[in-house]
Amino acid sequence: xxxxEQSPQSLIxxxxxxxxxxxxxxxxxxxxxxxxxxxxEGLIFLMMLQKGGEEKSHEKITAKLDEKxxxxxxxxxxxxxxxxxxxxxxxxxxxxxxxxxxIIQP
Amino acid sequence: xxxxxxxxxxxxxxxxxNVTLSCEQNLNHDAMYxxxxxxxxxxxxxxxxxxxxxxxxxxxxxxxxVSREKKESFPLTVTSAQKNPTAFYLCASSKSSWxxxxxxxxxxxxxxxxxx
Numbered sequence: 624x625x626x627x628e629q630s631p632q633s634l635i636x637x638x639x640x641x642x643x644x645x646x647x648x649x650x651x652x653x654x655x656x657x658x659x660x661x662x663x664e665g666l667i668f669l670m671m672l673q674k675g676g677e678e679k680s681h682e683k684i685t686a687k688l689d690e691k692x693x694x695x696x697x698x699x700x701x702x703x704x705x706x707x708x709x710x711x712x713x714x715x716x717x718x719x720x721x722x723x724x725x726i727i728q729p
Numbered sequence: 730x731x732x733x734x735x736x737x738x739x740x741x742x743x744x745x746x747n748v749t750l751s752c753e754q755n756l757n758h759d760a761m762y763x764x765x766x767x768x769x770x771x772x773x774x775x776x777x778x779x780x781x782x783x784x785x786x787x788x789x790x791x792x793x794x795v796s797r798e799k800k801e802s803f804p805l806t807v808t809s810a811q812k813n814p815t816a817f818y819l820c821a822s823s824k825s826s827w828x829x830x831x832x833x834x835x836x837x838x839x840x841x842x843x844x845x
Contacts, residue, residue: 654832656833658836663841664838664839665735665837665838665839666834666836667836668834671833713772717774721769
């Protein structure tokens with residue numbers, strides 16, 4: 624079965640700093656999805672990547688999928704308190720990584 | 730606005746009791762899913778349904794049951810056979826099945842079950 628490994632498990636970043644979260648798959652990805660979750664709530668869809676080398680941006684968040692389609696990164700520029708939460712990557716075969724807990728320090 | 734409604738938000742159960750979690754969607758989505766989320770475990774798939782009157786077991790189906798009698802509804806029953814039912818349960822839906830390609834999931838707000 625496909626496994627998704629996320630790193631780091633948790634991240635504490637000072638407000639205004641940049642950060643990167645990684646997601647590595649044990650198999651080639653057909654589609655890679657990034658979601659955000661606030662504690663005790665449901666997941667909100669952020670972005671979907673399907674093509675090798677693809678990059679998408681939304682506001683201050685950029686997601687990339689490598690050419691081999693086995694690794695994705697999520698980059699946040701100039702972090703804000705609203706970026707705090709849990710970020711999860713998901714794959715087409717209904718599997719998810721364990722999540723990265725992001726805390727933004729004022 | 731369209732979305733997914735899960736109820737109840739919080740539920741307490743005594744050991745040995747069955748409990749049913751409700752999930753309703755008005756997005757006209759074909760596929761629906763149930764996940765369980767535990768600290769440090771991420772999301773694990775319990776059951777999914779790609780069409781009415783049909784559903785498949787996920788990775789951790791033991792101790793759970795589902796039904797899909799209507800397109801909009803996919804209730805999950807946590808039975809007394811589930812050894813460790815205390816968890817956060819998430820229902821999701823998608824326009825089409827994961828096998829069809831692009832499969833963005835829309836999630837409900839979750840139900841937190843605590844067994845006393």
